[in-house]
Amino acid sequence: MDVPLFGDQPNKRRRHINLGGIHSATTHNDILQDAKLRRSQREEQKRRQDAALHIQRIWRSHLARAAVRQSLRATFLQDLSSLTALRCLVLLGQDEDALGRWSTVILASKRDVLLQSDQSWLVLLQRVSTMLLRSLSTDPRSQYAQTHLQVLSLLLSGNPKRADVSRYLLSHGFYSSLRQVVLQLPAPFKPSPLIAPLADLLAAPLSYPELLPLSLRELLSNILTIPLFPNRILPALGPFSARLPLASIHVVPLDIISAPELQSLESKIHLLANLVAFMPPRYAALSPPAFATYLQLCALLMNALPTHALEPPEDKRDAARNWADGESEDEEETTVEVVSSFEPKQRLPPLDDRTRKRLLIIPASDHITSLLRASQNENLLQPVVAYSLALSTVWPSRRDRVLSAIVMYNRGSLVKEIFRTFVRSSPLGRDDAQSEISNPKNAPHWPPLLLLADLYTQALLTMGDDEFFSTGVTPSVARNPLSLDELTGFSRQLLNIAFTLYWREDPNSAQEAVPGLGQVRWENVREKATKCLQALHARDSRRPFTPPGHWLITAHVDMNTFIKAAVFEERQLSVPENGRVAPLNKRQLAYLSPRLGVLNNIPFAIPFDVRVEIFRQFVQNDIVSRGYMPWRGRMGAAKIVIRRDHIAQDGFDRLADADLRAPIAITFIDQFGNEEAGIDGGGVFKEFLTSLTREVFDTDRGLWLATKKNELYPAPHSYATEPHSLAWYRFIGRILGKALYEGILVDIAFAGFFLAKWLDKQSWLDDLASLDPELYQGLMQLKHYTGDPEELSLNFTVAQEEFGVTKSIDLIPNGSNIPVTRENRLQYMYLVAHYKLTKQIKKQSTAFFEGLSEIIDPKWLRMFNQQELQILLGGVDSPIDVEDLRANTQYGGLYDDHHLTIQLFWEVVNELSHEDRRKLLRFATSCSRPPLLGFKELNPHFAIRDATDDQTRLPTASTCVNLLKLPRYTDRRVLKEKLVQAINSNAGFDLS
CATH class of the missing domain: 3.30.2160.10 (Hect, E3 ligase catalytic domain)
Structure with a gap:
């Protein structure tokens, strides 16, 4: 009988084995997921087992520690004052109950424990002292807080090794821990048993000279940066202040400003406020090194703060706070905002009113005077400079009061010392070193130069010419602290600095900080130099004290290139956006255009004739940009009908809304209602303008008054501020703008302080x-x-x-x-x-300038000072150059340059006095002053035409076309007699 292989039994179904898994249909993905699940189950089981083992270990450890702690506590309680108890206390760690028990017992009956100086005792006492500090900082309201403070105080004052204990505590956060305690004390003061021992403890480490650099530094950075610190320890303030070694502040390095505790704005402000609470009474007793360190530390603190950091918000509109900057009305606030448009905004910390009140001590005149009085030492001059500059920078609303107090101190002696000690030898602003301005190595030279610029600008506000030019001989007259020679050198330094800073092609460089000056930027440097320059140049313009060419920078700039570039920059800025061109102030122009920045802020650096040429090109560019064609005369011009006997009123009514930059053709109506013959090719309009200005500036009309020099300014009475009168001021401004636009001279002289309003300048x-x-x-x-x-x-x-x-x-x-x-x-x-x-003519001036600005761009006018603007309006108040007049004279009728009458005429003119020559020019052109760039600029040119051969007839003139109608005189004596008679009596004056 055959035996089945592998044990197969007959008559039984063969078993099928699936080698791919349980389910034959399972995919490869499922197999992977199943394996992953089984793995995670095994890991979770292991984690649970490990966690259980860990919990068991922790629990056994906890039981063991509890047993040890219980044993330690039992041992500790057997004798709280023993060395063993002290070891147990340290091993117990931060056990508040044990610490409380120990400090209570030690303070009550075992104070000798705190006197132990053996090393084994000392180490343990040091460790316990840190535990006491930690307990205090964690909960200063605990029942043991006062006891802890007293134990620490005894340990730091009674232990033979107290200096070592102090050193140990200082290195383990002594003052930073106590800071937390002080911060939880209420301000204002409320009764607390902690205050006296706390103040005593705060002062304890300060008693050891070897620890003073560290302890005083830690106190300054941790404790004196606490808001309202003196208010919190009020009952103990006297004893604490007496133990405060601020007379040794010079042992503290100035790098404390970089400490972590001083990185916030709040900490800097509160340190400044608390120093002010403690230092002023000590000024007289401070050694020069200590005073210098104090001043430098305050300067560093203030330099690290942003502008307006110390400004109380409620003082924003206080008109008295910054009295040298004018009014604080809405429009001026707006101007400030526009000017600040390039500055980064910084969020400032809120300040308590009591802190503000304490800070108000710093810029107070009495405080500044006491500070200057105590710093009468040559080694303190540089720290005083740094302190003063920082104060005027960080607190701009009180800058003028600060500067005035410094200027007034000892009759301006500080101004003289700063110049002669620092600025005169400074490399800044030298003609041969302009490129070195921004070199960081020059950082120490900036504070004295900038402070001097501020101080002298402030001094000029109330310095009369009698002082400015005084020699100091007259006792009743205060002497200018700087000589005229010194001012010449100083102004040249400022000019080089300002020009270099305006000329920078990169506008963003103006916003970079100046090395060593904290928040001060190159833009601020440029502004300070510019203000002082403008004030000095105003004095020099009125009464020269500098050599010829002093204010010019032509050696550094090619004028032809400058003109082309300036015209190009102006054209670029005049491209309208959304249908209009936004007006730019001087600061914005300096940011956007180097050349226009120079022309609008320090125009005197460029020759006057160059600026006039630039002005004329600006006007021509404007004419072309508007599509007008000046070479066509008045063709296509708007026709305006004016009655001869109502010139001002008709002009006001018919030109109120007209575009005066466009050509205007005037038609006169005579007294009989007939239209005068002739086409206005420019002459009739000039006649109208001349007659109109003569009428509207008549002081009998009530809108204008004249100074004793016959210079006009707006009437200050209430009638002049009524809407109708303001409309007339606006109209007159437009008319004068038209005269400037057309290059027509008007024989009107304005007061300098009124012209300053046109230029947005301050009156002095x-x-x-x-x-x-x-x-x-x-x-x-x-x-x-x-x-x-x-x-x-x-x-x-x-x-x-x-x-x-x-x-x-x-x-x-x-x-x-x-x-x-x-x-x-x-x-x-x-x-x-x-x-x-300013104030009483503000509305009138504003209305006038509104009208003027419709025709003439304000930045075009700012290229000139008051005297130059008067020349631009009315010509040069200088002797008439007869040769120039003759070279630019045209002849009509029978006349030419070789005609006998013409030859006699020029011989007579050469013999006339200066005054008679002016009368002749006024007779023929309506203006007695020659054009500022010579008679080639007279529009139309001066002309002479023959009138008649009647030897008895007087000469006449048509001022509208600058025409002299001269009879054909054959006798030189007769010609002179008739000409002098005509120009002195206006006989034969012909406006036709």
């Missing part, structure tokens, strides 16, 4: 001399008054008389109740001048 106290000489003299007497100004019973008001009624005007809020004192008299002087020169 010395400008008041031209308006009200008596008031000016009174203010100067107040400035030099040696007694107490309060004896004069002055207050912050000004008297204004109108139509026989005098009323008192407050210069600042509640001014009638604020007396003028020695400290605030400069502010009073400035505000009086500001009111007279």
Whole structure:
């Protein structure tokens, strides 16, 4: 019988084995997933087992530790004052109950434990002291807090090794732990038993000279950065202050400013406020090194703060706070916002009112005076400079008060010292080193130069010409702290610096910080230099003290290239967006255009004739861009009909809405209602403009007043501020704009302080001399008054008389109740001048300038100063160049250059006096001054035409076309006699 292989049994079904898994239909993916599941199940099982083992180990460890702790605690409780108990306490760790028990027992009856100096005791006591500190910082309101403080205080003051204990604690966060305790004390003060021992503990490490550099540094960075720190320890403030070794502050390195605890704005501000609480009473006792360190530390703190960081928000509109920057009205706030458009905005921390009040001590005049008085040491001059510059930078709303206090101290001696010690020898601004301005190695030279620029600009606000040019011989007159030679050198330094900074092609470089000056940027440097330059140049323009060519930078710039580039840049900026061209202020122009930045901020660096040429090209570009064609004369011009006997009113009515930049053709109607014959090719319009200006500027009309020099300014009375009058000012502004646009000279002289409004410039106290000489003299007497100004019973008001009624005007809020004192008299002087020169004519000036700006772009005008603008309007007030006039004269009728009458005419003109020549020019052209660039600029050219051969007839003129109608005289004596008679009597004056 055959035996089946592999044990197969007959008559039984063969078993099928699936080698691929349980289910024959399972895919490869399923197999992988199943294997993964089984693996994760095994891992989870192992994790559970490991976790169980870990929990068991932890529990056994906990039981063991509990047993050990219980044993330690039992041993500890047997004798709390023993060395063994101390070891047990350290091993127990941060056991609040054990610490409390130990400190209570030690303080009550075992204080000798704290006197142990053996090394084994000392190590343990040090460890326990850190535990006590940690307990205090965690919960300063615990029942053991006071006891802990007292134990620590005894340990740091009674232990023979107390210096070693102090060193150990300082390296283990002593002051940072106590900071947490102090922060939880209420401010203002509320009674607390912690205050006295806490103050005592804070001062303990400061008693050891060898630890002073570390302990004082830690105190400054951790404790004196606490908000309102003196208020929190008020009952113990006296004893604590007495133990505070700020007289040794020089042992603390100035790199403390980089400490981690001082990285926030709040910490810097609070350290500054707390230093002010403790330091001023110590000024007189401070050694020069300590005073220098204090000043430098304060300067570093202030330099690290953003502008306005210390400004109280509620003072934003305080008109008295920044008195040398004018009014704080809405429009001026807007200007500030526009000017700041390139500055990054930084969020400032909120400050407690009490902190602000304490910080107000810093810029107070009394504080500055006491600080300067205590720093009478040559080694302190540089720290004083750094401190003063930082203060005026971080607190701009009180900058003027700060600068005035410094200027007034010891009759300006600090100004003189800064210049002669630092600035005179400074490499900054030298003619041969302009490229070195941004070199970091020059960082130490910037603070004295910038502070001097600020101080001298401030001094000029209230410095009369008698002081500026004084020799110091007259005792009653204060002397200019800088000589004219020194000012010449200083102004050249500033000019080179300002020009270099405006000339940078990369506008973003202006926003870079100046090395070593914290938040001060190159833009701020440029602004400070520019302000001082403008003020010095204004003095030099009025009464020269610098050599010829002093203000020019022609050696550094090719003028032809400059003109082309300036015209190109102006054309680029004049491309309208959304149908209009946005007005740009001086700062924005400096950002967008180097050349226009120079022309609008330091125009005097470019020769006057170059700027006039640029102005004329700006006008021509504007004419072309508007599609007008000047070579066609008045063809296609708007026709305006004017009645001869109603020139001003008709001009006002018919030109109110006209585009005065477009050609205007004038048609005159005579007294009989007949239209005068002739086509306006430019001459008739000039006649109209000349007649119109003569009429509207008549002081009898009530809109204008004249100074004693016959210079016009807007009337300050209420009638002049009525809407109808303001409309006339706007119209007159447009008319003068048209004259400038057309290049027509008008024989009108304006007061310098009014012209300054056209240029967006500040009026100075010395400008008041031209308006009200008596008031000016009174203010100067107040400035030099040696007694107490309060004896004069002055207050912050000004008297204004109108139509026989005098009323008192407050210069600042509640001014009638604020007396003028020695400290605030400069502010009073400035505000009086500001009111007279600016505020009382503000509406009138604004309306006038609105009209003027419709025709002439303000940035074109800012290329000139007041004197130059007057020349642009009315010609050069200089002797008439007869040869230039003859070379640019045209002849008509029978005349030519060789005609006998013409030969006699020029011989006679050469013999005339300067005054008679001016009368002749006025007779023929309506303006007595020659054009600023010579008679080639006179439009139309000066012309002479024969009139008649009647030897008895007087010469006549057609001023509208600058035409002299000269009879054909054959006798030289007759010609001179008739010409002089005509020009002195206007006989035969012919406007036809």
